[in-house]
Amino acid sequence: MIHVAIYNEYIHERESECVAAVYPQGIHAVIADFLRSDEIDVKCFTLDTVNEITDEELKTTDVMIWWGHKRHDAVPDEVAARVRNAVQNGMGIIFLHSAHHSKPFKFLMGTCCHLTWREDGDMERVWTVRPAHPIAQGIGRYFELPHDETYGEPFGIPEPDEVVFIGWYEGGEVFRSGCTFHRDYGKIFYFQPGHETFPIYYDKNVQTVIRNAVYWAKPAFRLPDLTCPHVKKPGEE
Amino acid sequence: MIHVAIYNEYIHERESECVAAVYPQGIHAVIADFLRSDEIDVKCFTLDTVNEITDEELKTTDVMIWWGHKRHDAVPDEVAARVRNAVQNGMGIIFLHSAHHSKPFKFLMGTCCHLTWREDGDMERVWTVRPAHPIAQGIGRYFELPHDETYGEPFGIPEPDEVVFIGWYEGGEVFRSGCTFHRDYGKIFYFQPGHETFPIYYDKNVQTVIRNAVYWAKPAFRLPDLTCPHVKKPGEE
Amino acid sequence: MIHVAIYNEYIHERESECVAAVYPQGIHAVIADFLRSDEIDVKCFTLDTVNEITDEELKTTDVMIWWGHKRHDAVPDEVAARVRNAVQNGMGIIFLHSAHHSKPFKFLMGTCCHLTWREDGDMERVWTVRPAHPIAQGIGRYFELPHDETYGEPFGIPEPDEVVFIGWYEGGEVFRSGCTFHRDYGKIFYFQPGHETFPIYYDKNVQTVIRNAVYWAKPAFRLPDLTCPHVKKPGEE
Amino acid sequence: MIHVAIYNEYIHERESECVAAVYPQGIHAVIADFLRSDEIDVKCFTLDTVNEITDEELKTTDVMIWWGHKRHDAVPDEVAARVRNAVQNGMGIIFLHSAHHSKPFKFLMGTCCHLTWREDGDMERVWTVRPAHPIAQGIGRYFELPHDETYGEPFGIPEPDEVVFIGWYEGGEVFRSGCTFHRDYGKIFYFQPGHETFPIYYDKNVQTVIRNAVYWAKPAFRLPDLTCPHVKKPGEE
Numbered sequence: 015m016i017h018v019a020i021y022n023e024y025i026h027e028r029e030s031e032c033v034a035a036v037y038p039q040g041i042h043a044v045i046a047d048f049l050r051s052d053e054i055d056v057k058c059f060t061l062d063t064v065n066e067i068t069d070e071e072l073k074t075t076d077v078m079i080w081w082g083h084k085r086h087d088a089v090p091d092e093v094a095a096r097v098r099n100a101v102q103n104g105m106g107i108i109f110l111h112s113a114h115h116s117k118p119f120k121f122l123m124g125t126c127c128h129l130t131w132r133e134d135g136d137m138e139r140v141w142t143v144r145p146a147h148p149i150a151q152g153i154g155r156y157f158e159l160p161h162d163e164t165y166g167e168p169f170g171i172p173e174p175d176e177v178v179f180i181g182w183y184e185g186g187e188v189f190r191s192g193c194t195f196h197r198d199y200g201k202i203f204y205f206q207p208g209h210e211t212f213p214i215y216y217d218k219n220v221q222t223v224i225r226n227a228v229y230w231a232k233p234a235f236r237l238p239d240l241t242c243p244h245v246k247k248p249g250e251e
Numbered sequence: 252m253i254h255v256a257i258y259n260e261y262i263h264e265r266e267s268e269c270v271a272a273v274y275p276q277g278i279h280a281v282i283a284d285f286l287r288s289d290e291i292d293v294k295c296f297t298l299d300t301v302n303e304i305t306d307e308e309l310k311t312t313d314v315m316i317w318w319g320h321k322r323h324d325a326v327p328d329e330v331a332a333r334v335r336n337a338v339q340n341g342m343g344i345i346f347l348h349s350a351h352h353s354k355p356f357k358f359l360m361g362t363c364c365h366l367t368w369r370e371d372g373d374m375e376r377v378w379t380v381r382p383a384h385p386i387a388q389g390i391g392r393y394f395e396l397p398h399d400e401t402y403g404e405p406f407g408i409p410e411p412d413e414v415v416f417i418g419w420y421e422g423g424e425v426f427r428s429g430c431t432f433h434r435d436y437g438k439i440f441y442f443q444p445g446h447e448t449f450p451i452y453y454d455k456n457v458q459t460v461i462r463n464a465v466y467w468a469k470p471a472f473r474l475p476d477l478t479c480p481h482v483k484k485p486g487e488e
Numbered sequence: 489m490i491h492v493a494i495y496n497e498y499i500h501e502r503e504s505e506c507v508a509a510v511y512p513q514g515i516h517a518v519i520a521d522f523l524r525s526d527e528i529d530v531k532c533f534t535l536d537t538v539n540e541i542t543d544e545e546l547k548t549t550d551v552m553i554w555w556g557h558k559r560h561d562a563v564p565d566e567v568a569a570r571v572r573n574a575v576q577n578g579m580g581i582i583f584l585h586s587a588h589h590s591k592p593f594k595f596l597m598g599t600c601c602h603l604t605w606r607e608d609g610d611m612e613r614v615w616t617v618r619p620a621h622p623i624a625q626g627i628g629r630y631f632e633l634p635h636d637e638t639y640g641e642p643f644g645i646p647e648p649d650e651v652v653f654i655g656w657y658e659g660g661e662v663f664r665s666g667c668t669f670h671r672d673y674g675k676i677f678y679f680q681p682g683h684e685t686f687p688i689y690y691d692k693n694v695q696t697v698i699r700n701a702v703y704w705a706k707p708a709f710r711l712p713d714l715t716c717p718h719v720k721k722p723g724e725e
Numbered sequence: 726m727i728h729v730a731i732y733n734e735y736i737h738e739r740e741s742e743c744v745a746a747v748y749p750q751g752i753h754a755v756i757a758d759f760l761r762s763d764e765i766d767v768k769c770f771t772l773d774t775v776n777e778i779t780d781e782e783l784k785t786t787d788v789m790i791w792w793g794h795k796r797h798d799a800v801p802d803e804v805a806a807r808v809r810n811a812v813q814n815g816m817g818i819i820f821l822h823s824a825h826h827s828k829p830f831k832f833l834m835g836t837c838c839h840l841t842w843r844e845d846g847d848m849e850r851v852w853t854v855r856p857a858h859p860i861a862q863g864i865g866r867y868f869e870l871p872h873d874e875t876y877g878e879p880f881g882i883p884e885p886d887e888v889v890f891i892g893w894y895e896g897g898e899v900f901r902s903g904c905t906f907h908r909d910y911g912k913i914f915y916f917q918p919g920h921e922t923f924p925i926y927y928d929k930n931v932q933t934v935i936r937n938a939v940y941w942a943k944p945a946f947r948l949p950d951l952t953c954p955h956v957k958k959p960g961e962e
Contacts, residue, residue: 122835128953146673186959199620242839248897359598365716383910423722436857479602485660
């Protein structure tokens, strides 16, 4: 069983009628719905319950999914640090869309994580750059989202380990829409689609990518906690 | 003085009137013209003189620029191997456009170097992904080419050391248009713009990028030739 | 079932008594023995049968293992090119020890693949640099080989995707002993231990690493053959 | 003129006689001495003056050098964040030895930055892995330090952009002793030699490496501050 925990700040859906129309139970509910299966169970957290993301919880979480936008600042530094530490100790994590500016993502990247953006509801075409990557399985040469928020380069991230997808936008931008990183024992996937005003997370291709990413990011092995040990000479131990 | 050698197969310009109209003296002549300066001298080779690309020549070349398309196969394997070896020993090299399928590029990459392509004369917008890179200096957020051949992903290259530019095409594709690689002592830059039927190499931004790439790729130091030596224990030498 | 093909040039074992004493049936026989299982079947090729490594054979091979030393030159270019192409199309490959100078490895790297070497039978200690990597599972902080040929830096390879192991030698050298690369759809692992005069391939840790690498390198998906297609505009297809 | 700022916590030298014997004016004084030249000026900060590392100061700093060990925790988070931000905006930075656990390094890496360590005064041999790298110029195949603290793998860093040096220790460890990273506009070099009880920073090779790294890390261009702008469609701007 893969234990997934979703964090969604869950503000837009309660404050904006047009978002509520798309995600009446919250973005997390839609993601949880398509992920839940015989092999995956899902637990959800929102900004209201963000402090329940404890070290205990994280220890039993295989993969976390993070969606935030308006209140990145309201996530306590200690919670973000716990999430970063859990990733370093092997938990996988998937950052969606505007989570590029979330604290855990910035803590893990070490860069500004800025990008340029436009809200014109452009059509986005997401191109597969690495067809052999496990995250791209079941995705063809590209897939289209009729409307998405436009994200543009430069995207302030370290050179990714792998660029799996690049997005093309009707209005003229490009964006590295699917990128992987490793931090100590943990795997990280950033995936750009997902504006709250569009039904992105109902899209079959988006769902396939996120599900693939869960399988890819789950820790394959339980390793000892990271430490900085004073050691003896090899052989004297 | 930076010693640049340009290889252009120089066939399209002599066989096709519409190409000759754009590049009457050949693509190499236009590139040589804008590169030549107090700091850069330029020598040109074509398919007719490809065998003059000897080890001797390459030893005094700092940066090579390669353009080919129709007759990659007519470049002898030995010449391509010499070029590869020169790069390994520190010569910089810039591959332009359809040189993605040239023998030296394929020898240096180890991948298939395939891509998808369309010849509809799409407008291309080239986005700067790494603004701090020396090759991007003087280029703004993006520049536009009114017409270019469309190249699309997946591009069959190893994950580049740095993706400096990504191209956006009017008709819907994206492409990693500016990529760097290192092979032993040598630096490599692949730059996608450049179809023979369009005046791409007269474009000021394209010229800036190629000139920047020459400065970036030139070897900073002369190092001993690469060998695989049988050594003594450190200290016994 | 994972289909493994081993190539071992099989010359040392037939020409040298001291090698024959360690590997009476050839290095390939020992590797085949410890790999064969309910999940892995193994086929072997030697220099005598190298031309039997056909495209047909490679199409049904999941992972190839390559050992060569004295007669890299005797492997026909066409065979090496077939192996390279198979890797590009998704076959995994593991290069052992002196295969750093084999044609397929050099074709895939694009670098000189040189290193420095000493044959003093030094003790080697192989350190795990990425403990979370699937190839390192079951290996502790390090393992020791009482005697191995010493390989030293600089190792003429592109910056690896991942450095999994680094070797330490009694006499004073270091070496990136376990490195991964990707070329198109295919995964590559280079593993340094393995001199023919020492019983390296009987070592349990070495066997664990090679077995892990087989599982890691096997293609996860069957993808269409690589091509360079002329395409229509997205949407017109 | 390259403006260098050195931070040294400057505690060991004032608390320990044996350290004071090696660095009577502090480690920073020795580094400042060998760096100062017609092309480089140097300013120093210690833990006592760490709050003077303001945004103003950092704006006029080209390259920072960081040495800390006992009181990483005493560097305020805001100061560390300023340093991180300055790197993102283009300032180069060199982290020495035990600065692997400093706040700015951890903020920039996103990993745990742990390592294993021994204080037996082992001889260290530092091997050049990338001889063509500007930081390795003037360094031969290797250099030796008669006594250094031993650092061992695994080193908890992201896969470096370039591994320039690997250290070998008499007692049996290896360590990626010279590594480069990029974070947004800024260049980072980590260099392992440097224990406070040994005269490491008087060593000519160590000085050459640090001086080379200053030239390598200095920002080549002044770029606009990083932002996350809401943009108009290309062409409408």
